[in-house]
Amino acid sequence: MFPVNCYVLWDETNEAVVIDPGCFYEEEKQALKNFIHTNQLKLKHLLNTHLHLDHIFGNPFILKEFGLSAEANKADEYWIENAPKQSRMFGFQLQEEPVPLGKYLHDGDIISFGNTELEAIHVPGHSPGSLVYYCQKENCIFSGDVLFQGSIGRADLAGGNFDELIEHICSRLFTLPNSTVVYPGHGAPTTIGMEKAENPFFR
Numbered sequence: 001m002f003p004v005n006c007y008v009l010w011d012e013t014n015e016a017v018v019i020d021p022g023c024f025y026e027e028e029k030q031a032l033k034n035f036i037h038t039n040q041l042k043l044k045h046l047l048n049t050h051l052h053l054d055h056i057f058g059n060p061f062i063l064k065e066f067g068l069s070a071e072a073n074k075a076d077e078y079w080i081e082n083a084p085k086q087s088r089m090f091g092f093q094l095q096e097e098p099v100p101l102g103k104y105l106h107d108g109d110i111i112s113f114g115n116t117e118l119e120a121i122h123v124p125g126h127s128p129g130s131l132v133y134y135c136q137k138e139n140c141i142f143s144g145d146v147l148f149q150g151s152i153g154r155a156d157l158a159g160g161n162f163d164e165l166i167e168h169i170c171s172r173l174f175t176l177p178n179s180t181v182v183y184p185g186h187g188a189p190t191t192i193g194m195e196k197a198e199n200p201f202f203r
Contacts, residue, residue, distance in 0.1 A: 002054035005185055007142055008035060009135075013114030016041040019133065019142050020049055020185060021058025024095070029061045036066075044113040047105075048072035049144025049185060050127040051079035052157070053086045060096040069102020071111070073122065073129030075159075077101060105131060118142075123172050125165020126153030132173065140181040141192075147173060147182055149190040152201050166201065174202075 004022025023029040107122035118133040133142040145153035155162035178193025
């Protein structure tokens with residue numbers, strides 16, 4: 001429906017997390033399920049970077065198949081209630097009703113699985129509750145729709161704020177090491193150093 005980067009992270013313990021399951025079609029849901037089973041992963045967390053429609057399509061499926069409710073920031077929760085209305089604006093119906101969050105995440109929270117930790121970094125502006133997940137051990141972040149290769153997230157949707165987005169990218173993300181790999185919600189990976197040097201929004 002909307003191309004979204006869904007990430008499955010795991011370590012040597014086979015404990016795993018899923019970030020932003022944008023699975024709309026049945027074959028996408030089954031591909032994710034098969035990947036988890038084929039690799040014998042033990043799913044511990046379902047994380048959303050934010051709660052825009054395209055990033056939560058697969059949340060009901062993960063709840064049904066693995067018993068995990070999504071974890072995200074409370075400030076975005078209203079997007080769950082608005083998902084059916086938003087889908088109709090794009091000319092389609094949701095196949096499954098959105099499901100409530102299972103846990104609220106806040107700035108600085110640590111999400112653990114196996115021997116791995118992710119830190120939640122609050123970077124509002126694309127949406128009020130946008131979170132970036134930082135894995136210091138692997139020197140990478142999962143930026144959702146906050147920061148892209150050569151671009152930033154749109155700020156014209158409800159709750160968006162362009163100045164706030166720019167400010168928080170600079171103060172919360174551009175302070176990370178330049179070598180930090182950025183895995184965005186859409187498009188190709190990049191690095192913090194590359195975006196500081198070449199992203200037109202910061203030149």
